[in-house]
Amino acid sequence: MTGPASRSSLADLIASGPIHIPSLRDAERESVMMDLRAWVAAFIERFTVEVRVIPPCWEQHNGMAEALSALRDHERGAYADDAPATAAVDFFRAWREIEAHLTEMGALTHCTAHEHNSPRTTRGAQRSMHPKLIDTQSD
Numbered sequence: 001m002t003g004p005a006s007r008s009s010l011a012d013l014i015a016s017g018p019i020h021i022p023s024l025r026d027a028e029r030e031s032v033m034m035d036l037r038a039w040v041a042a043f044i045e046r047f048t049v050e051v052r053v054i055p056p057c058w059e060q061h062n063g064m065a066e067a068l069s070a071l072r073d074h075e076r077g078a079y080a081d082d083a084p085a086t087a088a089v090d091f092f093r094a095w096r097e098i099e100a101h102l103t104e105m106g107a108l109t110h111c112t113a114h115e116h117n118s119p120r121t122t123r124g125a126q127r128s129m130h131p132k133l134i135d136t137q138s139d
Contacts (some may be wrong), residue, residue, distance in 0.1 A: 018073040039072050057116035070099045
């Protein structure tokens with residue numbers, strides 16, 4: 001896992017293993033996110049991913065950003081020179097799981113191609129539908 005250790009470049013981050021976004025310094029996080037934005041855009045094109053799965057505001061949702069980062073890390077490992085011949089299928093299994101996760105998150109946020117809904121607004125709406133949760137959950 002890549003955390004806050006000293007690194008000199010994005011290449012060093014990538015070479016050191018899976019990237020744990022919350023552990024990164026601001027400059028590292030911006031570099032990783034810039035790379036991830038490009039990867040996600042290419043991934044959406046390659047696989048014709050629907051907006052309901054990866055909305056345009058995906059990076060404003062930590063869970064989506066981290067899931068997509070994990071998928072990118074998985075793809076990198078699956079297609080590495082030393083990866084077993086079965087790794088590509090494992091990548092597609094991982095994509096299936098991440099796709100389900102992203103779809104579920106999108107359903108909770110109600111984000112669309114034209115509208116972003118913050119997780120806080122959505123969480124508040126969920127709480128109001130389940131009043132008992134207000135007493136048992138803390139922010």
